[in-house]
Amino acid sequence: MPHGADRTASPNREAPGRRAALAFLGAAFSSVLARRAEAKVLPLLSRRLVRLHPPEAPPALHFKTATGETQTLADFRGKGVVLNVWATWCVPCKAEMPALNHLATIVAPDGIVVLPVSIDTGGLKAVQKFYAANHIAHLPILLDPDGGIARALKAPGVPTTVIVDRKGLIEGRVEGAVQWDAPASIALLRRLVGPAE
Template structure:
């Protein structure tokens, strides 16, 4: 009997589980995968310049709709910051679109206070992007592939930096602009 099998058999004989059940990371069970056209989205950067998803063509994107006054949004922001750091060199952008009415100064003060270092300041103060995406509340996160298609959506907060989420985001954002959808 091989050593790992022997160890597992010994644990089972002792009445102990061979391996503790691994729980899915927080939020994983609420993620809905899909393949949908992404609507036109308009938002601004920290300097007030208008941006659209065309500015991110050919890149994977994780859009997070949030606000500094939203407790679940605040709770997941450190994980999004770590996600941005982990994916920085992989052509996958994290776009936290803030709906705060105070604009960039409010978001920048929040980032400084909470030590967020890897996320840019992106603004959706009038909620245009949230409406275009059909978001039902905050936070809502949408994963977009390199071809500009929505691949998944999650309503509520999540442990975005968990290895399972990292692997899933890498997989979902991998398809490029020339690659067809399944069944297309």
């Protein structure tokens, strides 16, 4: 885990009592939902985000596209990047993938790209099968079967996501699944990435 990291404050600035009540209601509601309909209830980005102060330059890392082309973060200079390291056998990854898929369509006009890099040893075939079964249509297939990217990012497991701003610096990282397409998550992501030039 990087040094100097701390949790961001919630974007909302309500009285603590009210926030606690809301949190309680939210938790009760979501647990009811989880039990009753077993709906997918993932935490907001603000709950899992660990910000970096100051933002750090990313380590050297690379991954391959479905056609075998090697890409690095430098290829996305000037854009905001949500770099998500995941695997098909990982339950939380599977849970957040539809949200990432949806996020990609929402933030594309802002110049923010979502890059899910799979560390599956099964490679392209495993990911293609997963995308088809889970109706993932708006995300690129990116592969790193020997997991160098996880090593470079010092990820403790998957999913691990880093948010890279338009200057190419890592603003924060997330371990675990997040409801990426929730309005509050999107707003926070836009703030982290910075205004488009």
